Amino acid sequence: MENSSDEESGISDSEIEEYAEKPYQALRTGNYKVWSLKGNLRCPFCAGKKKQEYALKDLHQHASGVAKGASHRSAKQKATHLALAKFLEVDLGFKPIQTSQPAEAEPQPNESKEKEIFCWPWMGIVVNILEDAKTAKQLADSGSLVKFFSKYRPLGVEVFNNEQEQTANAVVQFEKDMTGYKNLLNFEKSFQVVCHSKEEWIANKGSLGSNIYGWVACADDYHSEGKIGEYLRKNTELKALSDIFQQGKQACETIVNLANEIDLQNQNMVEMESMVNEKAMSLSRMVEEKEELQQIFYAEIQKMQQMARDHVGKILQEREKMMHELDAKRKELDRRTRELSKCEVITVRERQKLEKEKQQNDERNKSLYMASMEQQKADENVLRLVEKQKREQEEALKKILQLEKELDAKQKLQLEIEELKGKLEITKHLGNDDDAAVQKKLKMLTEELNEKIEKMNSLEDLNQVLMVKQRQSNDELQPARKELITGLSGILQSNRTNIGVKRMGEINPKAFETECKERFTGDEVQIKASEESTLWQEKLTDPAWHPFKITEIDGKTKEVIDEQDENLKRLKEKWGAEVYETVAAALLEINEYNPSGRYPVNELWNFKEGRKATVKEVVSYVFKNLRAKRKR
Known part of the structure; x- marks a missing residue:
């Protein structure tokens, strides 16, 4: 659902009532929905709130409370909730109970009204329309009459001029729903209050004066002669009030069911x-x-x-x-x-x-x-x-x-x-089960899907065969790598060569020695450096110490050193950045190569490039050294 009101700029408190007309029309046309898929009432302007189910009374109370507004409410929120309260009152027929005056009752047909036959859709009749003496303006045109009766919300006005008597009569059209019926009754009541109803028009036939008379179009008007009767017979039909109410109720239920079904299908x-x-x-x-x-x-x-x-x-x-x-x-x-x-x-x-x-x-x-x-x-x-x-x-x-x-x-x-x-x-x-074209297309799509699945299964089998061969090749290299590490541990275990065996997770004591030379003298340098490197090596093997944190790098989660760890912070403060980097590097190595055992392990290493050496590099390097020894 599009929320066009969100694109509007901010409004002031003085423009709330004017701005509320747009969301009110959107509620009436269905752009904003107050009914959920489960059939419960909800506030369409508070979609992010936890409470999404209201009774009609509670929803009206919520809308009225926000519309009256607290200090933290924006003018836009007040306007949208004012429109919601108006929609609940006018279109859903909810009437709040007021303490100062009794609530206006819903228009209920009495027994005489139920038996009376009305023109459907609702029509009102206005007769004896003359020129307005105060403004000297002729009211006998559709635009003026729509404006004149605007508070009853007419859909339109059809005017019939009588040139002989220099007067005009009109038929006022109202909506077909309960709101239209209510407006029609108010329209008729406005004439009854000033004694200008149908009865007074018949009684004062000879002396009407400049007053206009109005009433609800019924069966006698439908069968009357003249332009009004012709118009009513052409555009309306006669129905009892109970039949109209029953038909409207059934139509509303059908519309609600169809709307719910459409919402479910859209979801x-x-x-x-x-x-x-x-x-x-x-x-x-x-x-x-x-x-x-x-x-x-x-x-x-x-x-x-x-x-x-x-x-x-x-x-x-x-x-x-x-x-x-x-x-x-x-x-x-x-x-x-x-x-x-x-x-x-x-x-x-x-x-x-x-x-x-x-x-x-x-x-x-x-x-x-x-x-x-x-x-x-x-x-x-x-x-x-x-x-x-x-x-x-x-x-x-x-x-x-x-x-x-x-x-x-x-x-x-x-x-x-x-x-x-x-x-x-x-x-x-x-699709519909009775639609042959849809069934044929459905069958074609199903057959094509089955063919694709069979083809993919054959490719999956071939892929598994190739993966097994690749895994066998990798498995054959692992024993060779272990034999090389075992056989060459005593020969190549030195970082003075390009290729050798490195103890992964073992702290290099040179960093401690360099730092101790600046702080101590004589034999105390070696003793202190050995003590500190041994102490931190033991801490590395402690499973309870895990100074790592999970972070996301280039869209992938990775475990990195937690620089806020208390032990590492004390180490950096006491011994400096070089010693800290040496211990952090050993931590990363032991976490990568032996996180469960937490002790150093041997690994073939390319010291020149600072990475793990391949079996091919190690064999090539050994044969090169053997040839050099043979020449010497």
């Missing part, structure tokens, strides 16, 4: 549209996350390919360098052999020595040749392994691309299924 439609929109937004978020993961994956693939190319280039360069060194040594041995063969052997010992050196040179030459052959074979094996790794990476890339295509197709199918479900539900609620 169901809104709920279904909300569900469809929610599903569409969820799928859109999934697509965005998939695209982000895809970009990260492509970046990692490119990085791995570049690393593989660099590794192969380094191997080829080392092979070429070794080949040059072997050729140089072979040439040197040949030169020395030629020199030895040319030298004259003076003594047997020298000759034997020369023979022995020749044999040693031959053996060394043979060993160098065998080493060169072995190196060549090793290089060929490395090239084959590189090619094999490249093929495996290409196959893995193809599988991952296939998986992404299947995921895209699955997500597209899910979106289509949700849209079809939404269309199907809307068609079910809007």
